[in-house]
Amino acid sequence: MHIREAWKDEPLVSNSGTMKVSVWRGQGDVGQFEEFDVPVLDNQTILDVVSWIQQESDPTLTYRFACRVGMCGSCAMMVNGKPRWTCRTHVKKVRKDGAIEIAPLRNLPVIKDLAADMTEFFDKWVKAEGVFHPSKTREDPIEPINHESNARQQASAAIECINCAVCYAACDSVSSNSDYLGPAALNRAWTLVNDERDSAAEQRLKAVSGDGGCHSCHSHQSCMNYCPNELNPTASIAGLKRESVKNLSWWGW
Amino acid sequence: MLNTRLYYLQRVSAMMMAPLVLCHIALMIYAVQGGLSAGEILSRTQGSVLWALFYGLFVLAVSVHAAIGLRVIVFETFGLRGILLNAFSVVVLLASLVLGMRAVYAVVAS
Numbered sequence A: 001m002h003i004r005e006a007w008k009d010e011p012l013v014s015n016s017g018t019m020k021v022s023v024w025r026g027q028g029d030v031g032q033f034e035e036f037d038v039p040v041l042d043n044q045t046i047l048d049v050v051s052w053i054q055q056e057s058d059p060t061l062t063y064r065f066a067c068r069v070g071m072c073g074s075c076a077m078m079v080n081g082k083p084r085w086t087c088r089t090h091v092k093k094v095r096k097d098g099a100i101e102i103a104p105l106r107n108l109p110v111i112k113d114l115a116a117d118m119t120e121f122f123d124k125w126v127k128a129e130g131v132f133h134p135s136k137t138r139e140d141p142i143e144p145i146n147h148e149s150n151a152r153q154q155a156s157a158a159i160e161c162i163n164c165a166v167c168y169a170a171c172d173s174v175s176s177n178s179d180y181l182g183p184a185a186l187n188r189a190w191t192l193v194n195d196e197r198d199s200a201a202e203q204r205l206k207a208v209s210g211d212g213g214c215h216s217c218h219s220h221q222s223c224m225n226y227c228p229n230e231l232n233p234t235a236s237i238a239g240l241k242r243e244s245v246k247n248l249s250w251w252g253w
Numbered sequence B: 001m002l003n004t005r006l007y008y009l010q011r012v013s014a015m016m017m018a019p020l021v022l023c024h025i026a027l028m029i030y031a032v033q034g035g036l037s038a039g040e041i042l043s044r045t046q047g048s049v050l051w052a053l054f055y056g057l058f059v060l061a062v063s064v065h066a067a068i069g070l071r072v073i074v075f076e077t078f079g080l081r082g083i084l085l086n087a088f089s090v091v092v093l094l095a096s097l098v099l100g101m102r103a104v105y106a107v108v109a110s
């Protein structure tokens, strides 16, 4: 039989009962978990579950998503205590004893229900000089980039970040030090340190090596464990530590 | 709460401590296995510039390392910052230095 026909015989979804889903409800620091019974489907992501609740059970539930395919980084939440990109997290993979608990991302203030306030997360990107400073103007010819160069390869290895803040929520150093710039901002800074077209290397190293900078990282690698794009911010931060030591001046900063 | 200088000092003091700790442990085992009495040990250490340098360096590395390590722990656990945190670090550094150097002095002074 043709493969497409065989697939057509399978029902797209099969209903096999319901599951208990606890969802955090509240604003700011005040709130509590509320339980919902959600139909179990064969193929179902955590974002599907949240959307079902909002569409079928309680339209006041607040949450955030955009692309639903793991590109935009807006749907991250805590699922059974772990930070996850919910649009690409299958219920089957994370259900614990048949139940699911969904809460807003850790280490960030809550706006309402499942929507965390990302302001400080993005402010820290800017603080870490996660901003490109061009060394040329638009009048200059486009600079050829050597993709084989060591610097470019280090930048490329860290570049696929979708700003989801999963690593930020996973990091205990962020929990214990609210000034800590966090894995995502530092990972971004590392890509720019290695970008030959950028002109602000010194300024950036200074921005990432003061209080709350790369030296606040304890290298325990939660960021790497949870990053949905399998990036390794710990390695990027180690790179920043090395560079800052290389550029250390005992009389200046 | 660590800038590059403190981070660097933390790493360098750790690198110094690694061989010193191993030597110290080996020495302890040797002294105990060999059945050396306190008097016999003292007779070897007293007046020795080498032992003074060895343990002097050890005390220095430990004091720097402990002061920086405790600084981070106290900041992260109790939220101590600013001048208080600096004062705490300096007190730990000086206290370890004084106590350690007194001990070194006691075994090498003749």
Ligand code: SF4
Binding pocket: A170, A171, A172, A173, A174, A182, A183, A216, A217, A218, A219, A220, A221, A222, A223, A224, A233, A234, A237
């Ligand atoms: S390795 Fe560093 S940035 Fe990553 S989770 Fe640990 S402390 Fe945070």
Ligand code: SF4
Binding pocket: A160, A161, A162, A163, A164, A165, A166, A167, A168, A183, A184, A187, A226, A227, A228, A229, A230, A231, A233
């Ligand atoms: S480094 Fe990974 S976990 Fe962190 S924001 Fe980027 S994609 Fe998300």
Ligand code: FES
Binding pocket: A065, A066, A067, A068, A069, A070, A071, A072, A073, A074, A075, A076, A085, A086, A087, A088
């Ligand atoms: S909705 Fe865009 S990454 Fe999940």
